[in-house]
Amino acid sequence: MDLLTRTEEIILLSVHELRDSAYGVTIRDLAADLTGRRWSIGAIYVPLDRLTRNGFLKSHSGDPTHQRGGRRKRLYRLTAKGVTALKETKELQDKLWAAIPGVSALRPRPV
Amino acid sequence: MDLLTRTEEIILLSVHELRDSAYGVTIRDLAADLTGRRWSIGAIYVPLDRLTRNGFLKSHSGDPTHQRGGRRKRLYRLTAKGVTALKETKELQDKLWAAIPGVSALRPRPV
DNA sequence: TTATATTTGTTCTATCTTATAGAACAAATA
DNA sequence: TATTTGTTCTATAAGATAGAACAAATATAA
Structure with a gap:
């Protein structure tokens, strides 16, 4: 299981x-x-970069766009491994929160 | 808004x-x-330690337990700030995933 | 009853990995 | 050659991870 950081999750x-x-x-x-x-x-x-190196994403160079100026884009796409990691991350989150009452009910318990 | 890392979320x-x-x-x-x-x-x-220093948790020393051996425990509790951070983290996650179809439907799109 | 052993738990520190910021660079069209 | 859009590179800060060292409690032996 590859557990994603929050940044990685947001980017994927x-x-x-x-x-x-x-x-x-x-x-x-x-x-x-x-x-x-x-x-x-x-x-x-x-x-x-790291996600690509680690196989969660792949990238390819985009075509020129005939818009004013600008360098060629590097386009990204999820790999199967990336999709799996996202799913597992979501499942973990759901599990983490499943036992907790509605978020709105969360309050600090008095000492 | 204090965005928690995944480790921090799990610990809180x-x-x-x-x-x-x-x-x-x-x-x-x-x-x-x-x-x-x-x-x-x-x-x-x-x-x-970091969560305590940053005000998400507070701690106090537990009483001796009269069990065989063992050092005194350091007990932790969420602060109001910790609860708020957890709520905001959950809300962000819900928002992040709201736009995505059911997790089971997630698959890499063919190139 | 004092010394030592055993148990449970925390503190400390070193190292590796991620996050963050933005300067420098590159490649496209005007 | 200028302007625009976009990426690469690099330095630094912050967080994660591992486990040795240390501390404090009770049990046991002399």
Whole structure:
């Protein structure tokens, strides 16, 4: 079982969600949108690299777009291993929280 | 918003679940049970320390137990801040996964 | 009744892995 | 050659992991 970090989970989910337009910039924007935080360039590309090296993602170079300027994109896609890791992560989370009462009922117990 | 790491989430949930018997050893055992992995001593106490320093947990020394041997326990409890962080973490996760079809439907899309 | 053994639990520290930030660089079209 | 879009690279901070060392409790032996 490969347990993902939270960053890795967010990035893999973003890649999944973005389908054929998953590359550095769009992944960064979606992650920012989902989490309500700013993500630096490095906070996206470093994990993307590692996830690719470790077989959770694969990447290929996109075609030129005939838009004004701009370097070619590196597009990402989940591998079967990436999908499995996401599933297992979700299952663990569900298990973790299954025993806990509704989130809204969570309160610190007085000493 | 304080976004917890996965380790922190698991530890805080374990502390919550264990109520008045949350200390290093029981937390370690519950984390192992929940995740199906072995947790080293340091993998528990180092985050416990940090979570306490950062105000997510508070701790106090337990009474001697009149069982055979054994050092006094350091018991942990969630603070209001810890509860809030757990709630926000859960909400983020729910949001992250809300857009995704059932986990079982997740498959890598062919290239 | 004092010393030593045994048990349970925590503290400490070293090292490895991840996260984070942004400068530098590259490649595309205007 | 300038401008735009995007990626690579690198340095540093933060978190994860492992387990040796240490501490404090009761049991047992002399």
